Amino acid sequence: MTSNEFTRRDMLTVAAAGTGALAGGSFPMTPAAAAPAKEGPESMPTLMDLSLSVNGKEHRLSLDPRTTLLDALREHLHLTGTKKGCDHGQCGACTVHVDGRRVNSCLKLAVMAEGAEVTTIEGLGDPDRLHPMQQAFVEHDGYQCGYCTSGQIMSAVAMMKEPWGSDDADIREAMSGNICRCGAYQNILAAIRQVRHG
Amino acid sequence: MELFTYARAASPADAIKAAAAASTAQQGAEVRFVAGGTTLLDLMKLDVERPSRVIDINHLPLAHIERMPGGGLRIGALVRNADLANHADVKQGYPVLSQALLSGASGQLRNMATTGGNLLQRTRCVYFRDTDTPCNKRRPGSGCSAIDGFNRTMAVLGTSEQCIASNPSDMNVALTALEAAVVIRGIGGERQVPIGDFFLLPGDTPDRETVMMPGDLITHVILPPPQDGARSHYLKLRDRASYEFALASAAVVLATDKGAIRHARVALGGVATRPWRSPEAERVLLGKPATPATFAAAAAAALRDAKPQSQNGFKVELAKRCLINALTTVAA
Numbered sequence: 380m381t382s383n384e385f386t387r388r389d390m391l392t393v394a395a396a397g398t399g400a401l402a403g404g405s406f407p408m409t410p411a412a413a414a415p416a417k418e419g420p421e422s423m424p425t426l427m428d429l430s431l432s433v434n435g436k437e438h439r440l441s442l443d444p445r446t447t448l449l450d451a452l453r454e455h456l457h458l459t460g461t462k463k464g465c466d467h468g469q470c471g472a473c474t475v476h477v478d479g480r481r482v483n484s485c486l487k488l489a490v491m492a493e494g495a496e497v498t499t500i501e502g503l504g505d506p507d508r509l510h511p512m513q514q515a516f517v518e519h520d521g522y523q524c525g526y527c528t529s530g531q532i533m534s535a536v537a538m539m540k541e542p543w544g545s546d547d548a549d550i551r552e553a554m555s556g557n558i559c560r561c562g563a564y565q566n567i568l569a570a571i572r573q574v575r576h577g
Numbered sequence: 578m579e580l581f582t583y584a585r586a587a588s589p590a591d592a593i594k595a596a597a598a599a600s601t602a603q604q605g606a607e608v609r610f611v612a613g614g615t616t617l618l619d620l621m622k623l624d625v626e627r628p629s630r631v632i633d634i635n636h637l638p639l640a641h642i643e644r645m646p647g648g649g650l651r652i653g654a655l656v657r658n659a660d661l662a663n664h665a666d667v668k669q670g671y672p673v674l675s676q677a678l679l680s681g682a683s684g685q686l687r688n689m690a691t692t693g694g695n696l697l698q699r700t701r702c703v704y705f706r707d708t709d710t711p712c713n714k715r716r717p718g719s720g721c722s723a724i725d726g727f728n729r730t731m732a733v734l735g736t737s738e739q740c741i742a743s744n745p746s747d748m749n750v751a752l753t754a755l756e757a758a759v760v761i762r763g764i765g766g767e768r769q770v771p772i773g774d775f776f777l778l779p780g781d782t783p784d785r786e787t788v789m790m791p792g793d794l795i796t797h798v799i800l801p802p803p804q805d806g807a808r809s810h811y812l813k814l815r816d817r818a819s820y821e822f823a824l825a826s827a828a829v830v831l832a833t834d835k836g837a838i839r840h841a842r843v844a845l846g847g848v849a850t851r852p853w854r855s856p857e858a859e860r861v862l863l864g865k866p867a868t869p870a871t872f873a874a875a876a877a878a879a880l881r882d883a884k885p886q887s888q889n890g891f892k893v894e895l896a897k898r899c900l901i902n903a904l905t906t907v908a909a
Contacts, residue, residue, distance in 0.1 A: 444631070468619060487614055
């Protein structure tokens, strides 16, 4: 933890004790609070206490509301299997499951995931018990550098439950939100085809 | 990203009250609703959007698709794009809408993006997204960098001296051809806005894109009953086969009677500053035989007023061929 974070937390503790108004969870909103965002070093975020359920485990976190689900997973829960590529929803490296559906974790605030079940690549399988999709990616060499792989696998697993046709063209279309900079698409396709068709 | 405070709206009234404190619901809004977050978070990371207050509306009861008495569908603003596209009633009665939705974004983004959010989707103009360059839409009066810059993807219809940014949505093009209505609740109560009146032309105020006012919350989209015997289709043309915005797209609804066209709705995407209904094309089609000559005449009428820029002249011909192809498909 950096000294900067200590300072922030100290300040917030003081602020919360003073006003009794620490934001967190669902609460009635006060009207006319459209004050412009302050700029400069004196401007500090009010941390939000929240609970995230990730891979079946509850985590209590105190986060700047700007924290994306992606950053919460990587920087605060140290689940670094989920990757940050473009950070704008264009590459798919950050794909995780929220309540079983694939989403770009870079375009979701962590606080918006409260109350949902988040699954990351770490929750899918482990080296001793690989998920069939992980196993298929290994068997078909569905990667080169590996940076996009966890997103590819999370996307592929979720796609199996979506209403897609059975052709290769359907798989390609369904997976178009996951970019592979190395171009391992042929092998990714083969891995997914194997799991889909058994 | 600028600092903001986050709160969850417990009810539509709660959300409306909070958003009514903003000075505008257009570019520069101090309060923003967040639903899917796929546009808002993207633009907040770029500092194009800088709300000081973000109201999470995901817990409002607006995620249902209901059949209307007498036909038609009422779609909740929080229905995700993937769920709308794959809904049996939409696939059956409004294939153009299902096709348009599935042609947009990616599987992940369609799981997040909502019906209401898609209506408010922002342009992909590179200058709008880059705060280092002038842009009348982002900073009124600063100038348009696109007119003398990279304008290959920009609009050729509905442009002004101030702005040539194209509307990127696929869904809204289909909704335009389907003559949908947008249900908005605001501080003055509820109103229904025909989709043709919802989007504004850029004119001298490109920062104003819709009729949304402070406090306005889109609650539903209403689809009228499907036209008897009509077929519909969405065709999207782009630089790559998937996961790309349209260079040109066409949404068409067509019904014929003994070979003559008795109902025609035509909307274009990717080529205009807003989802572009073409009454000119519809007039040409009505009462005529569904032939290649009729379709070519309709396409010519739709693009007659096109104003290409230095790099996007190809869009005029591309949009014509796109429309002809879509009409040929539904008439087959």
